[in-house]
Amino acid sequence: MEIKTVGVVGCGLMGAGIAQTIAEGGYATIVREPTQELLDKGLGRIRDFLAKGVEKGKVSPARRDEVWARIKGTTDLAGLGDCDLIVEAIVEVRDAKRALFADLDRACKPGAILATNTSSFKVADFAAATQRPKLVAGLHYFFPSVINKLLEVVRTDATAPDAIDALMNFARLTGKLPILVRDAPGFAVNRYFVPWLNESVRLLDEGVANIPTIDAAARDAFNIGMGPFALMNATGVPIAFHSAASLHESLGNFYAPAPGLRKQFDSGKPWEIVGDEDASRKPAVADRLQGVVFGIAARLVEEEVASVEDTERGALIGLRWAKGPFGMMNDLGIKRAHKLVERIEKQCPGFAPKLLRTQATRGEPWTLRDVRLSIEGQIASITMSRPEALNALNGKVLRELKETLAAIRANREVRVVILTGEGDAFVAGADIKEMQQLAAKPAAIRAFTAFGHRVMRDIETLPQPVIAAINGFALGGGMEIALACDIRLASSSARLGLPEVGLGIFPGFGGTQRAARLVGRGAASQLIFSGDPISADEAARIGVVNRVVPPAALMAETRKLAARIASRAPVAVAKAKAAIHASQQLPLDQGLQVELDRVCEAFATQDRVEGMQAFIEKRKPVFTGQPPKRKARRARA
Numbered sequence: 290m291e292i293k294t295v296g297v298v299g300c301g302l303m304g305a306g307i308a309q310t311i312a313e314g315g316y317a318t319i320v321r322e323p324t325q326e327l328l329d330k331g332l333g334r335i336r337d338f339l340a341k342g343v344e345k346g347k348v349s350p351a352r353r354d355e356v357w358a359r360i361k362g363t364t365d366l367a368g369l370g371d372c373d374l375i376v377e378a379i380v381e382v383r384d385a386k387r388a389l390f391a392d393l394d395r396a397c398k399p400g401a402i403l404a405t406n407t408s409s410f411k412v413a414d415f416a417a418a419t420q421r422p423k424l425v426a427g428l429h430y431f432f433p434s435v436i437n438k439l440l441e442v443v444r445t446d447a448t449a450p451d452a453i454d455a456l457m458n459f460a461r462l463t464g465k466l467p468i469l470v471r472d473a474p475g476f477a478v479n480r481y482f483v484p485w486l487n488e489s490v491r492l493l494d495e496g497v498a499n500i501p502t503i504d505a506a507a508r509d510a511f512n513i514g515m516g517p518f519a520l521m522n523a524t525g526v527p528i529a530f531h532s533a534a535s536l537h538e539s540l541g542n543f544y545a546p547a548p549g550l551r552k553q554f555d556s557g558k559p560w561e562i563v564g565d566e567d568a569s570r571k572p573a574v575a576d577r578l579q580g581v582v583f584g585i586a587a588r589l590v591e592e593e594v595a596s597v598e599d600t601e602r603g604a605l606i607g608l609r610w611a612k613g614p615f616g617m618m619n620d621l622g623i624k625r626a627h628k629l630v631e632r633i634e635k636q637c638p639g640f641a642p643k644l645l646r647t648q649a650t651r652g653e654p655w656t657l658r659d660v661r662l663s664i665e666g667q668i669a670s671i672t673m674s675r676p677e678a679l680n681a682l683n684g685k686v687l688r689e690l691k692e693t694l695a696a697i698r699a700n701r702e703v704r705v706v707i708l709t710g711e712g713d714a715f716v717a718g719a720d721i722k723e724m725q726q727l728a729a730k731p732a733a734i735r736a737f738t739a740f741g742h743r744v745m746r747d748i749e750t751l752p753q754p755v756i757a758a759i760n761g762f763a764l765g766g767g768m769e770i771a772l773a774c775d776i777r778l779a780s781s782s783a784r785l786g787l788p789e790v791g792l793g794i795f796p797g798f799g800g801t802q803r804a805a806r807l808v809g810r811g812a813a814s815q816l817i818f819s820g821d822p823i824s825a826d827e828a829a830r831i832g833v834v835n836r837v838v839p840p841a842a843l844m845a846e847t848r849k850l851a852a853r854i855a856s857r858a859p860v861a862v863a864k865a866k867a868a869i870h871a872s873q874q875l876p877l878d879q880g881l882q883v884e885l886d887r888v889c890e891a892f893a894t895q896d897r898v899e900g901m902q903a904f905i906e907k908r909k910p911v912f913t914g915q916p917p918k919r920k921a922r923r924a925r926a
């Protein structure tokens with residue numbers, strides 16, 4: 290499912306931002322409003338956003354013109370007939386959206402995906418208005434949609450996996466960090482964020498604390514810049530009220546808007562944030578707000594609306610919280626977190642999810658992985674998934690990478706490994722903030738660095754070939770990971786470099802050794818001494834990367850190459866890898882000896898028999914990767 294042209298229906302504040310983001314991602318974008326007047330207004334919004342970007346020096350005039358040139362307008366739904374994806378972003382009125390989906394179904398070409406930006410309705414309701422429920426999904430953007438990187442990709446029970454894959458890929462190419470969520474009320478983030486706002490009003494209604502105290506307690510407990518009341522004033526009390534009412538409709542009484550929220554909404558005024566903070570009331574406020582968030586987040590996972598990691602990322606990226614619900618529970622201790630939820634359970638029976646009880650009984654923290662492994666057939670994909678810090682390598686990430694590599698090493702089914710990063714970076718280096726803390730203890734920094742060495746070695750010595758799919762920044766330790774891989778493909782937008790000397794250190798995860806071996810002393814010295822990042826094209830020119838491909842094609846091209854390698858004789862490939870590595874370390878005579886030994890071993894495999902037999906019989910070989918049975922070998926000999 291290739292997405293090239295995208296339609297956006299509705300060009301209000303949200304729709305205009307969505308259209309701009311899509312055009313910035315390089316897609317031909319067609320905006321639709323029903324009248325010329327509304328269309329001109331909507332396009333004017335995008336033009337103004339872009340102009341503001343130039344004024345602030347964030348966008349160059351050339352980039353503004355390039356993005357603007359990709360955007361066209363239409364007043365007729367037929368104008369979207371050739372789009373591969375249409376994103377609906379009209380007013381949040383269920384019947385209007387349903388009618389639009391029925392119309393879009395008739396106007397758009399058969400394979401087009403229809404997506405809704407709804408935040409409060411069931412996506413399946415709109416899918417039911419079409420003849421193509423497999424191609425209907427949600428794309429829930431967060432305000433402001435040009436800046437906020439979070440995007441909830443919503444799947445209904447009917448959405449085809451191919452459509453979801455295409456949307457996840459599309460989201461990434463438009464600079465978003467997608468999380469996959471099930472079609473459930475509030476999806477992942479609003480399901481706990483809106484009750485968090487609502488609970489703050491309940492605390493006020495109950496007289497637990499005044500507004501400044503509640504805001505201050507929330508800022509401290511969640512390590513955020515704005516408390517719930519200040520936030521409601523910034524985004525609008527009506528949005529908070531309508532969102533709470535919508536969750537109440539489908540999820541029951543706990544979610545009902547607090548009386549004070551309804552009253553404030555009716556008044557049409559923002560909250561008055563006046564009064565003195567009362568420090569003695571803050572713990573009670575923090576406990577309640579955390580209890581609400583913890584209970585709902587655990588229930589989301591229990592109901593399989595989203596994974597632990599995606600729910601966490603929703604808070605980190607979408608809400609800019611320093612920790613998400615699960616990270617906070619781990620910090621607080623799972624038993625204490627459970628206690629806070631049980632206190633709410635006493636007032637609202639049925640609130641506490643079983644999953645949290647089980648976790649608390651076991652006394653285990655939540656597992657939050659920053660390194661993800663997926664295995665499809667014979668290809669394993671490792672994704673560095675700490676996008677909120679550009680996948681920077683802290684101790685936890687390095688440990689997870691090591692464990693993941695060990696699992697792949699032990700898996701005989703896996704023939705090729707792809708290593709890539711989530712978001713804007715492949716890996717932006719070792720975690721500078723963590724290194725800064727470790728730096729006080731020389732033994733600790735030495736241990737960290739030595740551990741990094743071992744992880745790079747694990748990549749290098751994996752029997753399976755490893756392809757780095759360099760999707761963005763590959764800096765410092767990130768470039769060193771790429772150097773430890775066997776093959777490097779880079780997106781044309783990637784930036785590579787070894788900037789460590791700018792921090793007062795130099796590449797310490799093997800960069801001095803592997804860069805010099807790969808590109809020679811001169812080019813390596815320039816990279817390391819200047820610290821200047823280079824473009825993907827320059828990296829290809831000096832031999833750091835094998836090939837540069839357009840961003841949209843990176844993963845497809847990497848998978849194609851991986852599949853080609855996976856189709857070859859796996860033992861022969863592994864032995865060739867060992868021989869190539871020997872060439873980097875041994876004098877020629879000894880290297881040739883390694884080659885001789887390894888190639889003789891390859892000759893003795895069942896795959897050699899199969900490969901040569903298949904050539905003679907003019908058929909495709911079927912390689913098993915198994916050594917020959919002794920008897921069979923003797924019989925053939």
Ligand code: CO8
Pocket residue numbers: 677678679681682717718719720721722734738741762764765766767788789792794795796797798
């Ligand atoms: N460590 C920790 N956090 C990082 C790192 C990093 N390496 N890179 C990015 N981040 C964080 C940022 O702090 C920021 O977090 P927050 O939002 O909380 O402020 C978030 O990621 C997003 O980053 P930016 O806002 O900076 O994003 P930009 O798009 O503006 O800039 C850059 C992107 C240019 C990549 C910029 O982030 C950058 O320069 N990062 C640092 C790159 C670097 O210097 N890497 C080398 C690190 S040192 C190293 O790798 C040594 C390895 C060997 C260790 C041996 C020890 C002896």
